[in-house]
Amino acid sequence: MDTTLAAPAQGGDHEEQLRPGTPSDEPAHGEDTNPGQGGDQTVPQPPSDGELVDEGLFHKDAMTKLQNGLSKIIEEDPLLCDLPKQITAEEIKSKIALEYGQAMTVNVKKADDDVMPVVVMLGATVHDLKNAIQRYVILKLERNNIKKSMNWTYVWRTYGLQFGLEKLENDNKPIKEYGINNRDEVTFIRKLQTK
DSSP states (O other): OOOOEEETTTTTEEEEOOOOOOOEOOOOOOOEEEEEGGGSSSEEEEOGGGOOOOOOHHHHHHHHHHHHHHHHHHOTTTTTTOOOOOOOOOHHHHHHHHHHHHHEEEEEOOTOOOOEEEEEETTTTTTHHHHHHHHHHHHHHHHOOOOOOOOOOHHHHEEEEETEEEEEOOOOOGGGTTTTOOTEEEEEEEEOOOO
């Protein structure tokens, strides 16, 4: 199969035939041929000093542009419009999994009656639910610019989760086996100290 590209030549009506995969006479911008390494191989070269951009500023501008673009997409999408502007990839994946029926929301009620809507996959264990609670709390603190570190080992040693009258004590047990379904409420409880 002979595929050719036709490019008009300057000053005439004739065409120059270019074949895909055929090396051109001139190296591409930013590349230099290296005859000592197999003839037609090209080696990428760094841009000239005039093309260098302050990388910190460039990265910052790129991230700002990306974040603004994502914010616009999220605001306009009917499935994602209720998500925060400073969204993480994990939150987007969770929201999409919810929409496809691959995840569920568990409402975790704290002692002050504040409810945390936490998203977990359908086959999640108690351990997965605890990790989702941790991520939720950490993100909430970061978004409110609160610099506070949590000792999650202490939290889970001191507090537990309860669904109805049943305590969720086995971290490896799927939450479905406790009867927890989408939009069900799980409560934070203080564990009784045994002496």
